[in-house]
Amino acid sequence: MRQAGRSLPEYRESRAGVAMLDACLDPDLAAEITLQPVRRHGVDAAVFFSDIVVPLKLVGVDVEIVPGTGPVMGSPVRTLDDVERLRDLGPLDAARLAPVAEGVARTVAALGGTPLVGFAGAPFTLAAYLVEGGPSRDHLAARRLMHADPAAWSALMAWAAEMSGAFLEAQVLAGASAGQLFDSWAGALSLADYTAHCAPASAQVLTRVRALGVRTVHFGVATGELLVAMRDAGADVMGVDYRVPLDEASRRLGGGTPLQGNVDPALLAAPWDVLEAHVRDVVRRGRSAPGHVVNLGHGVPPETDPTVLTRLVELVHAP
Amino acid sequence: MRQAGRSLPEYRESRAGVAMLDACLDPDLAAEITLQPVRRHGVDAAVFFSDIVVPLKLVGVDVEIVPGTGPVMGSPVRTLDDVERLRDLGPLDAARLAPVAEGVARTVAALGGTPLVGFAGAPFTLAAYLVEGGPSRDHLAARRLMHADPAAWSALMAWAAEMSGAFLEAQVLAGASAGQLFDSWAGALSLADYTAHCAPASAQVLTRVRALGVRTVHFGVATGELLVAMRDAGADVMGVDYRVPLDEASRRLGGGTPLQGNVDPALLAAPWDVLEAHVRDVVRRGRSAPGHVVNLGHGVPPETDPTVLTRLVELVHAP
Numbered sequence: 001m002r003q004a005g006r007s008l009p010e011y012r013e014s015r016a017g018v019a020m021l022d023a024c025l026d027p028d029l030a031a032e033i034t035l036q037p038v039r040r041h042g043v044d045a046a047v048f049f050s051d052i053v054v055p056l057k058l059v060g061v062d063v064e065i066v067p068g069t070g071p072v073m074g075s076p077v078r079t080l081d082d083v084e085r086l087r088d089l090g091p092l093d094a095a096r097l098a099p100v101a102e103g104v105a106r107t108v109a110a111l112g113g114t115p116l117v118g119f120a121g122a123p124f125t126l127a128a129y130l131v132e133g134g135p136s137r138d139h140l141a142a143r144r145l146m147h148a149d150p151a152a153w154s155a156l157m158a159w160a161a162e163m164s165g166a167f168l169e170a171q172v173l174a175g176a177s178a179g180q181l182f183d184s185w186a187g188a189l190s191l192a193d194y195t196a197h198c199a200p201a202s203a204q205v206l207t208r209v210r211a212l213g214v215r216t217v218h219f220g221v222a223t224g225e226l227l228v229a230m231r232d233a234g235a236d237v238m239g240v241d242y243r244v245p246l247d248e249a250s251r252r253l254g255g256g257t258p259l260q261g262n263v264d265p266a267l268l269a270a271p272w273d274v275l276e277a278h279v280r281d282v283v284r285r286g287r288s289a290p291g292h293v294v295n296l297g298h299g300v301p302p303e304t305d306p307t308v309l310t311r312l313v314e315l316v317h318a319p
Numbered sequence: 320m321r322q323a324g325r326s327l328p329e330y331r332e333s334r335a336g337v338a339m340l341d342a343c344l345d346p347d348l349a350a351e352i353t354l355q356p357v358r359r360h361g362v363d364a365a366v367f368f369s370d371i372v373v374p375l376k377l378v379g380v381d382v383e384i385v386p387g388t389g390p391v392m393g394s395p396v397r398t399l400d401d402v403e404r405l406r407d408l409g410p411l412d413a414a415r416l417a418p419v420a421e422g423v424a425r426t427v428a429a430l431g432g433t434p435l436v437g438f439a440g441a442p443f444t445l446a447a448y449l450v451e452g453g454p455s456r457d458h459l460a461a462r463r464l465m466h467a468d469p470a471a472w473s474a475l476m477a478w479a480a481e482m483s484g485a486f487l488e489a490q491v492l493a494g495a496s497a498g499q500l501f502d503s504w505a506g507a508l509s510l511a512d513y514t515a516h517c518a519p520a521s522a523q524v525l526t527r528v529r530a531l532g533v534r535t536v537h538f539g540v541a542t543g544e545l546l547v548a549m550r551d552a553g554a555d556v557m558g559v560d561y562r563v564p565l566d567e568a569s570r571r572l573g574g575g576t577p578l579q580g581n582v583d584p585a586l587l588a589a590p591w592d593v594l595e596a597h598v599r600d601v602v603r604r605g606r607s608a609p610g611h612v613v614n615l616g617h618g619v620p621p622e623t624d625p626t627v628l629t630r631l632v633e634l635v636h637a638p
Contacts (some may be wrong), residue, residue: 114552137456140620143585147593187541190562190583222506225543225562243544264509266462274466301459 002047002182003037003299004037007306010123011036013031020065021057024050029260030103040306041313045115045293047179048050048104048171051057052121052182055167059089061130069135075131078145080152086130088158092166100167101174108175115178118171118209122183123201124194130156139188139210143158146197152198161201166206172212179209180217180239183230187222198231206234221298227252242266242297246282250289258291263312265296268304279315321366321501322618323356326625330355334354338632339384340376343369348427349422352522354429359625360632364434364497364612367423367490371440371501372448374486377415378408380449388454395452397464399471405478411485419482419486420493427494434497437490437528442479442520443513449475458507465516472516482518484527491531498528499536499558502549518552525553536579540617546571561585561616565601569608578611582631584615587623594627598634 005011014033015023023029033049053063053071075208077083094101096166108116124142129135131142146153168179181202186194204217219239231238231253238257240249242264249259267278279294286292294316300309324330333352342348350369353486368626372382372390381393396402399425413420427435443461448454450461465472487498500521505513525535537549538558550572557576559568561583568578598613605611613635619628 137454138617140585143583144588147589147597149587192563192564245509245511249542264462266459267466270466271462298457 001037001296001300001309002044004041005033005049005308006302006307007300007304008036008040020051024054025057025099027099027102027106028081031106031110034107034116038111038114041310042317043241043313045117046107046111047117047180048107048119048176050100052118052125053184054100055092055120055163056126056130058100059092059163060085060213061089071129072134073130076141077130077156078141080149080155083152083155083159086156092163094170097166097170101170104171104174104176115229116176118168118176118179120168120179120181120205122181122186123157123164123205124189125182125184126160126164126197127156128185128188130160131237139185143188143193146193157198158199161204165205168205169212172209172214176214178215178217180219181205181235183218183220183223186220186226186230189226191225191229195229198241199229202230203233210234219260224249231257233238237291237293239295240297246285246292247288256290258293259286259289260293262297263295265298265301268301268308272311274311276315279312280319283319320356320362320615320628321618322621323360323628324352324368325422325621326619326623326628327355327359339370340373343373344376344418346418346421346425350425350429353426353435357430357433360629361383361620361636362435362632365426365430365500366436367426367495369419369438371444371503373410373419374439374482375449376457377419378411378482380405380408382546390448391453391520392449393465396475397460399468399474402471402474402478405475407621411482412490416485416489416498418515423490423493423495435495437495438574439483439487439498439500439524441500441505442476442483442524443505443508443517443547444473444501444503445479446580447504447507449479458504462512465512476517476520480523484524487524487595488531489530491528495533497534497536500524501539502537502539502542505539505545505549510544510548516547518548521554523551529553538579543568550576556610556612559616560616565611574607575609577612578605579612579614581616582614584617587620587627591630593632594631598631599638602635602638
């Protein structure tokens, strides 16, 4: 479960006084935080604790994660010159990726037989933060650049694809068993814009991961309209948020694509019988796909009662 | 065009030193601001200048609009007792609605033959602000209440429907020629949740407006999955944001529903030939519906060059 840690007291203790990006780049701490939900809930896989802006930080982009806000850039990227300055930062090479590779290696060693899923933000979502300069509701600055300056946009997407691909590749080479690409904000795009201006860069990342012999998972929020295009970019498994039921998602995908998701995080605070009925419905509908990784259809809300998550995992394991 | 004013220097001048809700409740100022984009751009209809939280303000809810943030509530609504306290504020009657009715009447008088579209937020969107206490990305608090405390939720929706309906009714009675219901955040909902927990309250509002003999328009952002349910709630015209092309929207609606929208606001900053091609494409696809009110598929970005909007209107009038 994405962001499962932040509902745990042991996570808050581990993070006390440590900035988000410092935690991501401390191999021991990243391994410990990745393991916490596995120990607690007995889930079947771990998702590597990191953040989508970690590759940006590693090449020297001026970015920090402001608590309560999200990633904030020192200066937004708005022109081809700005993209040139990103390129001038140099490649995301093995030396720079060492803390990530080390964190993954320690996590994999500690996990024993439990697989680790690697994690990266997709090029559009990285670009949305870079162009906007921070979080945004409608990602207008990024969508504007896409149409107003296609040369700058495509240079930015090529750079972002390289960052995202190198980040995910390093995790797989260090032992991750699958790679998950998060295009958190792709739901802000029309299908035409996604297909023409974003999917090729995501395909580059997914192809690079698949070339290492591992499976890919592709996820975005509010991407019911984009499921087929996101799958066709090179996903073995499609993540589905809580908006579209899995039988409908599988129908859109032609019935041949395994799915991940789509328990509604809002239901985690409902009475148990309401949540149980919802989870059973999700599992039942997921049977229409040739495989379903039960998961939330979005991140775990920080105020979630962890015992509810444990009970949910037990329900799915022994329905 | 929704929020067309905020790109205009004359709007910024009118609003200088005046808080948003004070501007909405000043009949002369509301009329003047409503007229500004009509004078400038020669559009075929005006949308009454107001805000979705105006009815809340009029009954005495502790709400203010914080510039750069949005509506912020003094205390969030989380329980049935909280909803009782809203009810205790009393009805949104003609006395309380006087500044709105007066603003509409002055606007209609000044508009001459140009029709005025009335404006209100839908019950779910009002509830999302009330429960969250302010703007939110995923509207989790509202969606949680819906499932965790159905009694509180349905009481809240009934109250919000009464506010929204009374607000829109007053505008029609004062001379508005149509009523537009904005369910800005409905796109956060699954179709099942929208249909079961939100559509009945919206239907109550739309039915009330239709009973006055005027047409209704229903709009939300990222609501491609909900178009049919939103139409079936009682919309004569369905607003479509920029995400779903109009021929596809019309197909989903069975081909019999007039549409409004769906020019992408992000294109307003693109070179003219790119914007022109986009608008022509929108108009062409809109011909598949039995009527199309050309409009943006979301609000006008404040930094938009007003001369681009004028040129866009000219293009649509004389293609």
